[in-house]
Amino acid sequence: MLLSPAKSLRADVDRQAGTCPAFRDKTTELVKALQKLDSKQIADLMRISPPLAAMNQQRFADWHWEAHTGLGQPAALLFDGPVYQGLDYGSLRARERQFANRRLRILSGLYGILRPGDLIQPYRLEMGSRFRVNSQSKDLYQFWGSDLQNAISNDLPGRSAVILNLASREYARAARLPELQGERAPELQVIEPHFLDRSRKGEYKMMTAYAKRARGLMARFVVSHRIQNPTDLQRFDLEGYRLDPAAGTPASPVFKRDHPIKA
Structure with missing residues (x-):
């Protein structure tokens, strides 16, 4: 499974044991490049307010690998x-956490790819940021190159495998799933579900906040039921969602929620 990271972070996370992110050298190179930016440059890069830029500048200044x-x-x-x-x-x-750490990966602009239990520091850096880390990369997609694709490929349990893509387009692009699927076709299957809610007008449409939550719910459903057969995804029913077989395909299933929700 693939998820995107989040911009918002919790402030009350207790320190606990965890694992170390995989791309130590590349993350360190990226942080060193970010440490050269002043708060205005960070504000322009991330399109955030001056206070947020100052906070993230301090985060990069305080960054140290020992925290991982x-x-x-x-x-x-x-x-x-x-x-x-x-x-x-x-x-x-x-x-369930052990299963999640084997099967769930979080794509990250700063860390590349993370297991749920990998220890990280607070940060903000979207994958779509046009940040030139070095002379060989004009943005983060070029900086990470095929690293994420290769990491995902190495984590797959076998030649015949399934990737449940619950990440946004911005982050899924960094994983180069079409290339990965081409390399391992026809054994590799990529499933990208869609979540629709009914509006006050009775129309089913994707509502961003609800769809994001639904992605997390589906990841939880897979983990809690230890799902390994893709057909079992059809049973997903958390918080009122149901599969509409006629609205999608096996590779792009559509789950709808029937009760009216204010659009």
Whole structure:
């Protein structure tokens, strides 16, 4: 499974044991480049307010790799927002967390790719940021190159595998899923579900906040039921969603929620 990170972060995460992110050298190179920016440059790069820019400048200044070992803040607990509220990683049992750390990956502009239990520091850096890290890369997509694609490929349990893509387009692009699927066709299947809610006018449409939460809910559903057969995704029913077989395809299933929701 693939998820996007979150812009919003929790402030009350207890320090606990976790794992170390995979791309130490590239993350360090990226942070060193970001440390050269002043707060105005950060504000322009991230399109954020001066106070937020100053906070993130300080985060990069305080960044140190030792925070990623021993006791720290696991990514799936530090990230907040609808996706991670739906996932609710903190309420998972130990064996469910173990399953999540084997099967769930979070794509990240700063860290590249994360397991839910990887220890991270507070940061903000969207994958779509046009930040030139070095002379070989004009943006983060070029900087990460095929690294994320290769990491995902190495994590797949076998030649015949399924990727459940719950990430946004911005982040899924960095994973180069079409290229990965081409390399391993026809054994590799990529499933990208869609979540629609009924508006006050009775129309089904994608409502961003609800769809984000639904992605987290589906990740939780997979983890809590230890789903490995893609057909079992059809049973997803958390918070009122149901599969509409006629509205989608096996590779692009559509889940709808029938009760009216204010648009």
